[in-house]
Amino acid sequence: MTTTQNDLPTHSPDDLLKDMEFQHVPIVSIGGGLGSFALVDRLRIGGVSADDIRVVSLHRQPEQAFADACRDSGMGPRDRLRSDSSARIDNLWGFPGYAAREARETKRPSLMLRSLVEPVLAQPYAPTVGLVQHAVKEESARIGWNHMTVRGMALRVQRQPDGGYVVIVRRRGNRRDLALVCDYVHLAIGPFGPKLTPEAVSFRLKHPYPQRLVHAYEQHSEVYDQLAEHGGSVLVRGSGIASSRVIQRLLEDRERSGQDIHIWQLFRHYHDQPTGPLLGRRDAGYGYAHQPYDYPKAAYGGQLRDTMKRRDESDRIALSRKLGATSTPYRTEWARPLREARAEGWYDALAGEVHEFVALQRDGKDQVRAKIRLANKETYQLDVDYVIDATGMDQQAENHPLIHDLVEQGIADVNDLGCLRVDDNFMVVGSESHSENQSGAIFASGMNARGGPLAPVDSFLGLQSAALSIADVLADHGLGKRLTPARSVRQWWKWMGRKSL
Ligand SMILES: Cc1cc2nc3c(=O)[nH]c(=O)nc-3n(C[C@H](O)[C@H](O)[C@H](O)COP(=O)(O)OP(=O)(O)OC[C@H]3O[C@@H](n4cnc5c(N)ncnc54)[C@H](O)[C@@H]3O)c2cc1C
Structure with a gap:
């Protein structure tokens, strides 16, 4: 039987800290889905040891929540997703892309050709559910995912009086709760559930x-x-x-x-x-608005992303709503x-x-x-x-007891989309804490960080982009290294050789 947050009894913070096992670790990522995976992958590539990272997750594998969501929505391993070839969540560099991998595995070089001539001469390539899952499984083994995972549910994130945080975890199959004492917390706990009208x-x-x-x-x-x-x-x-x-x-x-x-x-x-202004017009027909990806490509890394960054919160939300308005690819x-x-x-x-x-x-x-x-x-x-x-997913972060509690504690706040208010580096506004010998902060990515600097933050590329920003801040605080060109090339070479980290 799966335990949900709503099944759990409520405890006062003092009750929770009694009779607990304590572990100290620099960073804890809560969620254990693709959002946690993207950050942990980037941190491991940046030289952070597996001993310095803990992932609190209900699942054994990072692709499990995604796989469950695909299965529930009727998608099998061979069904095609809505990403391009380079949006490889298991490959920080995006090269070689999914098309190359699929072409190799299925011995169909035409797939690579297709990804070169899309979208003008061919329909855009999109990877299959099974391909993404297998690739994530391989990369998670390479970076030592199992060693970092604590199976269970995070009940509370509590600020320490002298800086940093404690994450209280109800472990699966263990009667004693675990207190993870850390400097940094990363939240990627996805949607609350399906959006029910x-x-x-x-x-x-x-x-x-x-x-x-x-x-x-x-x-x-x-x-x-x-x-x-x-x-x-x-x-x-x-x-x-x-x-x-x-x-x-x-x-x-x-x-x-x-x-x-x-x-x-x-x-x-x-x-x-077709709808919209001449530049950026969206194709449409028979009721549907058509667009290959959730957002126009420039929102992932081009000029629309820069425009988002320059705007204030209410303009960002308005632009994000406009760019991500309901659409479906033409297939x-x-x-x-x-x-x-x-x-x-x-x-x-x-x-x-x-x-x-x-x-x-x-x-x-x-x-x-x-x-x-x-x-x-x-x-x-x-x-x-x-x-x-x-009718989509429920993105109201406050429906998550964990986030609701953070807001109650005055550590976090939500924006008009109902998601956590984050700064340009995905740091939760109000969560930074400093003392003489310790600093701490909470970061968020995925659906929990919508309305921030990146419109498509709840996508493979968006999660990777957030991970890059977060890891740079952590590197500046001494946790891991920034990705210099030399390190990047070295690490890519290791990735190509499937060399374990
Ligand atoms: C059907 C479908 C198709 C998609 N297709 C694409 C695509 O083609 N391209 C693309 O870029 N994106 C796609 N996406 C979006 C992509 O899957 C998401 O961006 C990504 O899965 C989000 O990852 P996440 O880790 O933030 O959230 P999730 O994958 O939802 O994982 C969050 C995890 O947190 C856990 N959790 C919640 N609360 C707690 C707690 N208190 N303690 C411990 N764990 C907790 C949850 O159980 C869950 O396992 C698709 C999504 C779906 C549903």
Whole structure:
């Protein structure tokens, strides 16, 4: 059984510190997902010993949370992600990219050629889920991930009176809690969970069973199984990449099973022509806004990134919302069958917002009625067998008990996106502490640091970019080294030779 933060009893700080094992270590990264991995990888490459790093994680492997999220949203190892070849989370240098690795493993050199001529002469290359997972697994073994991991849940981060922090960990399979006394803490604890809208929550509270309304980021394979066995109707709410994947899965299941599956898709904003100014115009059609990646490429490392850095917080948030507005990449594997579905009349699109879900029975069968306020202000009632909500992740950092507690302690603050307020180096504003013989600070990356200096901070490249900034600050405080060109080349050579660190 998995323990969640909400299952844990609440303790006063003094209770927590009683009967505990203490360990001293310079830096603790909490989360143990790809965000922790990116920072730990960079620190190890910068010469920080594995003995000086602890990672608090519920999982054994850094790719596990990502793999779980992909599986829950219906993606298998062969499905393609939404990154380019060089966004290699396991390779700080980005070269050779995923395309080269896949070309070598599958003996298909054409993949490399494709990544050279994209996006003009070919659709952009994207790595598969399995490729990313395997690559992370290899790199984590190279840097000694297991040696640094403490399996368990961080219950509290407490500031020390003389600078630095204590991270209190409820360990898995160990009755004594662990206190990690450290100078620096890194938070990469990801989203709180799937974003459930008020109307979805209200429906589920009234009708917990059978599951007729599921979220795309929750395990929901039984919905596909039922539809493939009996046919039926389904409403997919949303128009981002998660909804595209759900629809692709439904199209494939319909084709495979031969069952009559009717798909309805609800768009909040229906785009039927390209949007935005001439420069930076977004392609669009049949409701979708199309963009290869979550953000335009220049937001990862080009002029849009510089523009973000120069802005103040409210402008950053406004720009980040604009650049990262819901979109999905154009892919022939789902565009072509969708065209056929429209022509044959078993796919329909609506534009509007659901204001209520109601349970009903028809011919002895449970159904869901979605009351929709259409874009033209009319009300429309749609009765379907299932609803799959693809409305994103809950990014409200304060929903995490750990972060909520930091805010209560006055160590951290949240911005208008509900994420931690960080400075240009991803240091949590208000967390820096100095004393005569100790300094300390908390850093954040991934979804917890949205609204900061980097719009796509919750992406492979964004996590690596944050890791580079954080590691430079730590190097200036004596933990590890900055990556000079000579060190970088030496380390890349070791990486190429798979030499353990
Ligand atoms: C389906 C899907 C597809 C994606 N595709 C792409 C893509 O193609 N390209 C791209 O760049 N990005 C992609 N992303 C985004 C990318 O996966 C994220 O940026 C990345 O996984 C974030 O890593 P993280 O470590 O910040 O968070 P997570 O991976 O969510 O990990 C956070 C971990 O923290 C743990 N945790 C929470 N609280 C505590 C606590 N108190 N103590 C200990 N542990 C705790 C959680 O259990 C979790 O394991 C995708 C994401 C998803 C869900």
